[in-house]
Structures are given as structure tokens and as C-alpha cells.
Amino acid sequence: MDYPLVHLSMFFLLISTGTMQAHSCFERVFSFGDSMMDTGNACLLAGGKYPTMSPPFGETYFHKPNGRWCDGRMVIDFIAQAYGLPPMPPSMGGNTTEYFQNGANFAVAAALALNNSFYKRVTGLDPPHPEDHSLGVQLQSFKNLLPIITKGSSVNGVMSSSLFVVGEIGGVDYVYSFLGNKSVFQILSLVPYIVAAIGSAVNDLANLGATTLIVPGMYAVGCAPATMIRFQSNNTEDFDIQTGCLKRLNQFAIYHNSMLMIELAKQRKLHPRANIIYADYYGAQSLLYLNKLDFPAPLYACCGVPGPYNVSTTMISCGTKGSETCPNPQNYISWDGGHLTEAANHAIANGILYGPFATPPLQSCSDQRSDHTYII
Numbered sequence: 001m002d003y004p005l006v007h008l009s010m011f012f013l014l015i016s017t018g019t020m021q022a023h024s025c026f027e028r029v030f031s032f033g034d035s036m037m038d039t040g041n042a043c044l045l046a047g048g049k050y051p052t053m054s055p056p057f058g059e060t061y062f063h064k065p066n067g068r069w070c071d072g073r074m075v076i077d078f079i080a081q082a083y084g085l086p087p088m089p090p091s092m093g094g095n096t097t098e099y100f101q102n103g104a105n106f107a108v109a110a111a112l113a114l115n116n117s118f119y120k121r122v123t124g125l126d127p128p129h130p131e132d133h134s135l136g137v138q139l140q141s142f143k144n145l146l147p148i149i150t151k152g153s154s155v156n157g158v159m160s161s162s163l164f165v166v167g168e169i170g171g172v173d174y175v176y177s178f179l180g181n182k183s184v185f186q187i188l189s190l191v192p193y194i195v196a197a198i199g200s201a202v203n204d205l206a207n208l209g210a211t212t213l214i215v216p217g218m219y220a221v222g223c224a225p226a227t228m229i230r231f232q233s234n235n236t237e238d239f240d241i242q243t244g245c246l247k248r249l250n251q252f253a254i255y256h257n258s259m260l261m262i263e264l265a266k267q268r269k270l271h272p273r274a275n276i277i278y279a280d281y282y283g284a285q286s287l288l289y290l291n292k293l294d295f296p297a298p299l300y301a302c303c304g305v306p307g308p309y310n311v312s313t314t315m316i317s318c319g320t321k322g323s324e325t326c327p328n329p330q331n332y333i334s335w336d337g338g339h340l341t342e343a344a345n346h347a348i349a350n351g352i353l354y355g356p357f358a359t360p361p362l363q364s365c366s367d368q369r370s371d372h373t374y375i376i
């Protein structure tokens, strides 16, 4: 399978968005997702005894471990910052109206899109997290906190002045099923359920009064060093000729994304007044593998152990004894084999905020986001 997106790169080398129309900014950002989004919840749940609490996690931006599976900021942090808000606080870090004044991130590392009992029923596998932190649970926790979040203002006012980012979620459902040796057929059968779970979250939020929702698609899961080593192959046909990534896993991401876009079209019909934006993380990420100037070893993890792709197994070894860290994380796409670097997250966020990877495109706040040049 050949990805037409790759050819788009020829045309999008430099895009100046110019000064856009003035639009009101968001007062808050609320987000949901898994470890690609989590800004500290899983770590708080573990009482701070968590793999990301060791150096070199957090070294690039926060200069200390902070719960993120990253050297610096996540895509969601860059989105918040583009609207003049601080990096995203984890929803479990506080209880007060003040704590939520800029919004909060409900994402939890290892969270499934499907609820735990349903995932176990349809796959026969134990969920990665014995406690259920799936998308529906994250949404419920947002609803439970609404009285605190909206204290002193109207729910509708808060919902309509907030940006909601629903995902990325579902990657854990797929990757765990692959690692659990489920057949492609079995995993394919999960896609409609996962997409429906995301659609249901969008529907709930729109019913509560959300007017702007960004719904990211699946990452290029077939490019992660941890999956590259698990599904090693000597057959060149298994790899994308341009990116070097595993075709089989990326085809899943592409399939999931096409189904998600159909679901979002349905949600737009149900909620004509809501702006429901599809964020093509896959497209934005894929371009990075062609940029050999900034990312000379795109399939290698910056932080890991010596070996193919700088990872030993599918386990994340970054931060453990014997792991090594590259001196230049800004030149890596993968941080620890399973998660992206701040550099990659920044490029993806820019592709969504200013580039061609949001459908429909995000409208600019004239004061904070004007005249930005988007460079791949």
C-alpha cells in the first residue's frame, strides 16, 4: 500500500498562513486520551512511584521528571500554549475551581478507548490497567467535576468558551491486541467499537454544550521503535519504502482514521452548531520520517539501550539502570521507543494548528496566533 500523504510533502514544504481573521480564543482546554496525551495522571495514580519520575524524562522543557512520557511537552501542551494557556495540568492534581481555571487533561497513560470489561470480553486479553481509566471513565470524571469547574459561571458559557481535545485514544487497544498475538481479523473487528466510543464522547460533550472539539486520529503506530522490534522482519515488503515503518500496523492506523472521519461526519450532522475538527496526527507525523535533515535516524529511540532501533524489547527501558540518552533529543522522533519527543510533538502540533492537518482548519486568534509560518 502506498500512502498518498507522503507525496503531499512536496507541496507543503513551506506554508505561510498569513494573518487570519480574528476569532475569540479559548479560556480553557479539556482533553482526554492515553500516554501520548497524559500530563501526569497515571503518575499521580501511582502515588508518584512511576517510570516517568526518573531522569531523563522531562529534561528538555520542564528540566525535571513530571509524569509525562516525554523529554518535554506533549502535543496537547503545545495546543494549550498556542491559545495563551500554560502546559496542561493533570485533572487528578487538584480539586478546586482555581485549579481548573485553564482547563485540565483527563488523559491517563495506558487508557483504553473501550472500557476494561468490554475489552476483555472482545479480545480475551487482560486490560493493561486493572483499574478502568478508559475514555468513558475519563469523560465521567469530567462530568463529575463540572460543578466545581463551572462554579460561579454558567455551564453553557464554560462549555462554549472551552476547547475540547478528544484523543488520541484507541492506540493502546490496538497495540495491546497486537502484542497479545491477536489476528489482524480480530483486531479489525475492534475498530467499529473504538470509533463508536470516540463518537459517543464527542456526542456527550456536544450535548453538554461544547462548541469546538478537536478529535485526533491514530498515530503512525507502525513507526514506533517498540513495535518495530516486536515485529522484526527480513521481508522488505513489510516496510514502507519511504518511511521504513511497518506497513501492517500503519494500515491499521489508516483504517481507524478513515472510520473515525466517517463517525465525525455523523457527529457534525447531529451537532450542526459545533465545530468538530479532525486532527490528522498520522499525516503530520509521517512527514517527519522524510525529514532526514532534522531527524537523521527517524526509527531510533533517543532514550533506550543499545540494539536495533535503540530498544531491546517492547518494554520501555528509558530511565532505568543501563539506559542511555542521546545528547540531541531535538533530532529524534521517538523519545523512549513508545512515545514521541517534544520535537516531534511540536511539529505535529504545528501541523494541526497552522498546517494542513486539521479538517476543517483551526481558526486563529488574531492576538496570539497571527502570521505564523508553518515549516515542515
Ligand SMILES: *[C@@H]1O[C@H](CO)[C@@H](O)[C@H](O)[C@H]1NC(C)=O
Residues within 6 Å of the ligand: 092, 093, 094, 095
Ligand atoms: C479531592 O477531594 C477529595 C475529597 O475531599 C480528597 O479526598 C482528595 O484528596 C482531593 N484530591 C486532590 C488532588 O486534591
Ligand SMILES: *[C@@H]1O[C@H](CO)[C@@H](O)[C@H](O)[C@H]1NC(C)=O
Residues within 6 Å of the ligand: 115, 117, 118, 136
Ligand atoms: C462497556 O462498553 C460496552 C460497549 O460499549 C457497554 O455496552 C457497557 O455498558 C460498558 N460497560 C461499562 C461498565 O461501562
Ligand SMILES: *[C@@H]1O[C@H](CO)[C@@H](O)[C@H](O)[C@H]1NC(C)=O
Residues within 6 Å of the ligand: 179, 180, 181
Ligand atoms: C505472543 O507471541 C510471542 C512470540 O511468539 C510470545 O513470546 C508471547 O508470549 C505471546 N504473547 C501472548 C500474550 O500470548
Ligand SMILES: *[C@@H]1O[C@H](CO)[C@@H](O)[C@H](O)[C@H]1NC(C)=O
Residues within 6 Å of the ligand: 232, 233, 234
Ligand atoms: C533475519 O535473518 C537473519 C539472518 O539470516 C536471522 O538470523 C534472523 O532470525 C531473521 N529474522 C527474522 C525476524 O526472521
Ligand SMILES: *[C@@H]1O[C@H](CO)[C@@H](O)[C@H](O)[C@H]1NC(C)=O
Residues within 6 Å of the ligand: 297, 300, 301, 304, 305, 306, 307, 309, 310, 324, 325
Ligand atoms: C541510538 O541510535 C543512534 C543512531 O543510530 C546511535 O548513534 C546511538 O549510539 C544509539 N544509542 C544507543 C544507546 O544505542
